[in-house]
Amino acid sequence: PPVRKLADRVTARLEETRLLVAHALNLTVEKAGIYALDLAVPPGFVVSEVKGEGVDDWKATDGKLKVSFASRVLGARKLDIQLEQANKEFPHKITVLPLAVIGATNVTTQLGAASSPGIRLKTADLACLREVPITSLPNRSDELLAFASEQPDWNLTLAAEKLAPRVVAEVF
Numbered sequence: 001p002p003v004r005k006l007a008d009r010v011t012a013r014l015e016e017t018r019l020l021v022a023h024a025l026n027l028t029v030e031k032a033g034i035y036a037l038d039l040a041v042p043p044g045f046v047v048s049e050v051k052g053e054g055v056d057d058w059k060a061t062d063g064k065l066k067v068s069f070a071s072r073v074l075g076a077r078k079l080d081i082q083l084e085q086a087n088k089e090f091p092h093k094i095t096v097l098p099l100a101v102i103g104a105t106n107v108t109t110q111l112g113a114a115s116s117p118g119i120r121l122k123t124a125d126l127a128c129l130r131e132v133p134i135t136s137l138p139n140r141s142d143e144l145l146a147f148a149s150e151q152p153d154w155n156l157t158l159a160a161e162k163l164a165p166r167v168v169a170e171v172f
Contacts (some may be wrong), residue, residue: 004104005038010111012096014119014160018106023099025079033072035084039065042097045083052079080123093124096156107152112143120161
């Protein structure tokens with residue numbers, strides 16, 4: 001049977017009306033090739049985009065995402081998967097969960113959290129994750145919090161707070 005190993009670089013970004021979670025997956029398939037990959041999508045999220053070399057088609061139904069490849073995958077492959085959660089009201093807590101690859105044996109995750117201007121994030125609760133220096137994140141954008149895990153079933157809850165708008169004026 002194929003062996004699936006996974007290194008996931010996650011970016012969670014809270015905006016006024018939605019939470020975006022981008023997964024840059026580095027998948028390594030050993031021993032036998034695969035033609036499709038099954039993933040479990042966290043509840044409350046929709047898959048908005050799947051990109052990657054050799055991706056033929058993808059379908060998200062009932063919390064499962066099936067990614068089909070045009071040819072057999074053996075070795076390393078990169079996949080970019082974008083998840084979204086719409087919020088009618090501003091959430092004071094958000095939970096980020098893994099995008100689990102079914103049958104993966106070895107999973108490492110690096111997660112960065114960012115927010116739109118005017119929103120402050122703080123770590124509220126975490127399981128199977130540890131906070132790491134923000135500078136240790138690869139391909140860092142404007143993320144302000146960073147976490148790492150060597151376990152597949154981590155979870156992270158962040159407290160979100162809207163900051164009072166400020167006007168800064170400079171007078172010459």
